Amino acid sequence: MAYCVPEALTRAERVGERYEMASGEGFVVWFTGLSGSGKSTLAAMLAAELPRRGVHVESLDGDVVRTHLSKGLGFSREDRDTNIRRIGFVARLVARSGGCAITAAISPYRDIRDEQRRAIGRFCEVYCECPIEVLERRDAMGLYARARAGEIKGFTGIDDPYEPPRSPEVVVHTDRESPREGVARILAKLEELGYVRPAAQPAEPARTGLVPPHGGELVDRFVRGETRLRLLERAAGLPRVTLDERGASDLELIGNGAYSPLKGFMTSRDYLRVVHERRLESGLVWSIPITLAVPGEDAGRLSLGSEVALAAPDGRVVGVLELVDRWTPDKDIEARDVYGTTDVSHPGVASLRSSGDVYLGGEVWLVDRPVVPQFPEHPRDPAATRAAFEARGWRRVVGFQTRNPIHRAHEHITKCALEITDGLLLHPLVGATKAGDIPADVRMRCYELLLEKYYPADRVVLALYPAAMRYAGPREALFHALVRKNYGCSHFIVGRDHAGVGHFYGTYDAQRAFDDFLPGELGIEPLKFEEAFWSTVVGGMATDKTAPGGPETRITLSGTQVRELLRAGKLPPPEFSRPEVAQILLSAMRERAHDQAA
Structure with missing residues (x-):
């Protein structure tokens, strides 16, 4: 028939x-x-x-x-x-x-x-x-x-x-x-x-576990047990390079898998593609070069194919580099492409200019943490946060990057994000920041108090991100998202000026950076929030999308204004900051002034 x-x-x-x-x-x-x-x-x-x-x-x-x-x-x-x-x-x-x-x-x-x-x-x-x-x-x-x-x-x-x-x-x-x-x-x-289904017939399976790490595998470069002791013994006889504060942070984050899929400091092939295209040589999305910069005289005594001992700023040998590449970068191009400027008033550019003029590339092995861990009661490794999420049965986890105390606007957007996810990773950066930023120990007291009083205890994990801040705006926003994917996050909050500083980036440039890539390439969903404020019209936190009224109906302050109030011995208004948090900041400001006077 x-x-x-x-x-x-x-x-x-x-x-x-x-x-x-x-x-x-x-x-x-x-x-x-x-x-x-x-x-x-x-x-x-x-x-x-x-x-x-x-x-x-x-x-x-x-x-x-x-x-x-x-x-x-x-x-x-x-x-x-x-x-x-x-x-x-x-x-x-x-x-x-x-x-x-x-x-x-x-x-x-x-x-x-x-x-x-x-x-x-x-x-x-x-x-x-x-x-x-x-x-x-x-x-x-x-x-x-x-x-x-x-x-x-x-x-x-x-x-x-x-x-x-x-x-x-x-x-x-x-x-x-x-x-x-x-x-x-x-x-x-x-x-x-006929090899794949049309887009109109999606067949993406429901995820039953946490989002996979970037590149599919969580890197672990820590050496343990007898192998560690043997490597330490061998390292004692190797030529040595001393890491600066940023290099030490990067080494730990390579070692613990936060920078997966990186297994070491970038070679020139990866470095050049990242600087020019925001991709590794493999084509995988990656937006910030992770490099080991050393003075030319130090690089000159090293041989390609050899091993190099890596020392922390305090002199301890903490790792070994398998040196496979050495080159002199064009820092003008790196500054322009990564930071969007060559102006040395930009803290990221200033750090770049002050670093060594030769880059070393190769895989690394860690024998010890380069920075003595602060706040040991909070996890700092991706394996630990992933285990915490698994224990709680979380699958959809939103990450929030912060280098400042959390004020009411931050509280508002994190709680909005919690409405559509299983849990929140509050993930403050505790590495090097620019002069004037609030110290990590003060910020940690603020986070702990805020979580204790104003968030459900079973919906938030407070962990540490022991990285140095680069202030690279849109590029760093992408970078922060990919790193939080390694920590187990499926979603990431991106604000109006994420990782920005001064006038160097436009409003919402960081959010627009995510539109340059296919969602599957990133593997983590950005949650893009507008600037939040206290609206006197609605009597609560809101954004342009949810509240009427002009600027006169909005209570919001800049970081400079907050610091000026604190220096004058005044608390920011409760519509801007929880009074208990503001009191911690005020006390810390007074202690610092007293110490400086003494």
Whole structure:
């Protein structure tokens, strides 16, 4: 008996039908293109989006594969083909098990790519096309220039051929298409092929646990037991570098997994991509460079491939660096791109300028915490906060970053966030801050009192974020969100001037920064709040969205105004700050004035 397909059957229905017929079968998305053409970025974005369509993804980045699967291979044609066959073999296994393997390697030769297409079957080739003159202009590593000068031999596109695919499923012109546009077209092709469900038929599974760490794995670089003792003994004979306050904080946060997926201080490849593109070399979103800066004379006595003992500011050996990279950064470019200014009145730029002029890169191992822990009754490691959330049965956790006492506006937005989540991580930064910021011990007393009196005890975890403040505005807002994802947060509060200072950033720039990335790439949902104030019209806390009236009906104060009141011995109005919190601040201000007078 013959069956007719109604003409009215929609494209989405046809694609959905093909998807159901192909369910259980995996596929491979094979990115190819010259160095710097955007393969890793597009691959990372696609890898973040496909799980939202119900697809399990494994990523096979070219550099990662060469490190772990093809170590020892060179760049002859035979070795390149062997590398691609190894990638194809693993990709085929992933597809056979029902997943999607995403490869991002140059794979310059057409025959070997076509060989993989025949072997795999369900295959989508994506050609990242970009004119070589554009690639040379935006090559932060200077690889093309070095190849032109003969310093690098066998460089694809210069003295080794690249053979573009003849009939790829998708061509992304990365010189004139945005990554978002490119990923949208790749997804459309995968839908058309029947490999993924259309966006109108989402299949993202309900999460049964905490949000996974950034990159999928919580890093742990602490060395324990006998291994620690042996490493300490070996470190005694190594050349030594002494960390500054920021470096010490960064080392602890690499070691405890707060900076996952980082396993050490960045190499130049990661550093340059982060500075220019807010991504690691792998394509994963990351907005702040985590670098180890040392004076040139110290760097000059170190050999690549060797180990370096890392000493805390107090002289203790606290870790070991496996040195694999050393370079002199352009700090003007770093200041401009990361902080948005080269003005040394910006505290982040001032810190950058005062640091060493050479950067060291490589993985690290910790034998001790670089900073003696304060407030030991509160957790400071991601593993500890995640365990606390799990014990309480939380899945949706909102993080709140603060370097100031919590006033009524902060209380208002955190409680609004609690209405839609299981719990709140109150996560004050307790590392280095700029002059004039309120000391951590004073702030901690304020937090503890406020939580005791005004928050439900079973809905809040107070933990420590032992980081140095960078004041990088929009970039630091993204960074703070990704770090809180590692601590177990699914949501993150972003205010109107998050991590800003002075006049350097526009109102709500930090919130807009999140719009540059696909939600799946970040893996944490920003909660964007407008400035809150006490409204005399409604008799309570409100924002522009919830209260009528002009400025004369709003009670709000700047940090400068609050400090002026405290110095004059006056408490801020109760509509701005809880009186008990204000009293702690006033007492601390008087103690400081007394100590300075003495």
